[in-house]
Amino acid sequence: MAKKGARELVALICSFCKSQNYITERNKVNMDTKGKGKLQINKFCKTCRKVTPHKETTKLK
Numbered sequence: 001m002a003k004k005g006a007r008e009l010v011a012l013i014c015s016f017c018k019s020q021n022y023i024t025e026r027n028k029v030n031m032d033t034k035g036k037g038k039l040q041i042n043k044f045c046k047t048c049r050k051v052t053p054h055k056e057t058t059k060l061k
């Protein structure tokens with residue numbers, strides 16, 4: 001059986017201060033948004049101390 005290596009770790013960084021606040025896993029199989037731009041999620045940033053848009057990045061620190 002082939003093992004599915006479709007999961008990808010992505011970091012979520014605050015779009016204001018660029019702090020990496022969250023790390024999440026994304027399943028590539030469920031992603032058909034290639035070329036559509038990156039996901040943006042509103043999350044609480046402890047550096048900004050408020051909810052800010054967070055962007056995905058694959059560059060994990």
Ligand SMILES: [Zn+2]
Nearest residue numbers: 014017045048
């Ligand atoms: Zn921030």
